[in-house]
Amino acid sequence: MWERIREIIRKELIQSLREPRLRFMLFLPPILQLLIFGFAVNLDLEHSKIAWMDLDNTPESRDLGAAFRASRYFEVAALPDHEEQVQDLMDHSRVQAVIRVLPGFARDIERGRTAGVQVLIDGTNSNTASLVSNYANLVVAGYAAQVQAEQQIQRLMARSPTAPVSGSVAQVNARSRVWFNPDLRSRNYFIPGVVANIIMTVTLMLTALGIVREKEIGTMEQLMVTPIRPIELMIGKTIPFALVGLIDLVLVTSVAILVFHIPFRGSALLLLACSILFLMTSLGAGLFISTVSNTQQQAMMSSFFFTMPAFMLSGFTFPIRNMPPAIKAIAYVNPVYYFMEIVRGIFLKGAGLQAVWPQMIFLAVFGAAILGLSAWRFQKRLD
């Protein structure tokens, strides 16, 4: 039996590595995918373009303008002076927000009334918009605190010019400390997730299309007339793809560490072990799809219907916390979600076995179940 399995593995490896072009296709897409994801997926906001419209034009309003210019979150890209210009800038998406200081700004401050600053935001991209509004509020509030402190000191001076000035006033500062990803780089969060995703898509698709291809071009019949038994065929067909998956894992992890400088704080061995557990799921799903498809087009579409939700409901970019309860329930039986947790834990938090064992158990159970189901169906289809 083992000899026959070995022969299929050999055939499969020769078949997939024979053509330089195909060899290329096994390893290039994962790396390209990682590079595109790594560079493109960035939800951080810096140097957001804003328009500065100062209708007051006093030292006070210019101070506020300086505060916006000094912030690393903003870059003043336009200085409109009419409403039409504002409309135009926003319609063409040339700026993300318009800060408008209304006339009477300095007068209101002086009289102790609340002076208004209008912040007009392009809400098209709601995520960017809420970050922009957050940062704009912080700049304005910072300026307000400064104005207040000055006023206070002035008053104290006016009341008792001779007495020792206690310029200090009660205030509360927030000191923040960020764990695991101190620079708040979204790359550190996304790239370990991409690693998980790439392993799934590559192995699932290769298994599904590889088997269906034999059916479609008729070579499956030829295999069937040999003494190879279905279970042997199945093992022989999946092991090469598992190997490809593991090589891709090493490749992609190296790129993540070397090119993107993602911290790798945990154990590589643990990552490998968890990946093998996860491969059971993705190979099992690929096998399952191959049993329900007759053409490669069908297999491709079915894989899409499996990988897309699995990927989207894994917490990759969109936090599961935000999802409605029904969808959350689906996300919690999604093996990719657990694998994603493990990969991120190992990369960023240096999580060890004691932290990830519940996820590992889930992966093992789920993988065994889907692999068993597919093996059963595979055998039934061939008999």
Add this chain to the structure above:
Amino acid sequence: MNLRRTGAVMHKEMRHILRDSRSLAMALAVPILMLLLFGLALSLDVDHIPTFIYDADRTASSRDLIEQFRGSKYFQILGYPDNYDAIDKAIDRNQILLGVVIPPDYSRRIGAGKAADVQLLIDGSDSNTASIALGYAQSVVQSYSLALRSQGQNHKGGGPSQTSPPVDSLLRVWYNSRLESKNYVVPGLIAVILMIIGSVLTSLTIAREWEMGTMEQLLSTPLRPTELVLGKMAAYFVVGIVDLSISIGCGVLIFQVPLRGSFLLLVFTSCLFLFGTLFWGIYLSAGSKTQLEAYQMAMLSSFLPAFMLSGFVYAIESMPPVIQAVSYLVPARYFVVILKGVFLKGVGLDVLWIETLFLAGYAAVVFFLATRRLKQKIT
């Protein structure tokens, strides 16, 4: 070029599509699945941040600050531990995202008119959520600090009463006034859906003919490459249009995404984009000997860029300059600008003509390339 022969290829391809009812059903289900996933499940909005507050001071003034956090809809206080380690452990176990620590000398320092520090500990792994959460927490502390100061001021100075801050920002949001994720995700999604249907599905059609050997049969007919390309394209164009209608219909009727611009412009530009993606799929297909290869190429060159580099979820302005330059080569980028412009901003051709022109140019160039490649392959 002969219209009758083109029609015959289209007819043959349509029968292929209709016969394989499962593939057809899935092709039509793609937009529904994508819209449901993105429209219902995916939201980057941050609220109910799970929080622990460790109050080492335990005085009236520290409780006053806690009250501010409790009153904000952005925070959900899960517990009040009495030591630092509990926060530590809870962050490690993903139980909370934010820990607020009020130091033991908090009220004493405030009473003495000095600055008191409040520590915010945050799990930064998800940097986007973390920075938004941090922003909310900072503004809670900041506005509390401002209120505290004005109180002190009135108390000490007795000047003009001022309980509100001296400067305040008045926020106004255009185009998507309630900042709903779905309003920007759903229009952009149409580009991704058309890309999947257009390129990925078509990329298999000619590769299949090569792989199965039926290409030889087609070649022995008087059919010319242009006719083959157009005929194949026409069949999948019909599928694309059906998917487009499903996407627009679901987006507007179910997800209530506002369609503020011209419907006609939307359909016109979508057709242009669809032409481009279909020809691109055929171009890839003509050069691939196997369906697996064609599929891989299509995923890499169409779906991935459309998903990542089109500005559909991930803002292009935040990418490094080189990637931004690459994104100008991605047709989906222009289409996403058009989609968001027409849906949310309600602008017309006067603003979007450059993008529209680019889509038309792209379709023409790719058509030419696809036909040429097929010719080369055949001869």
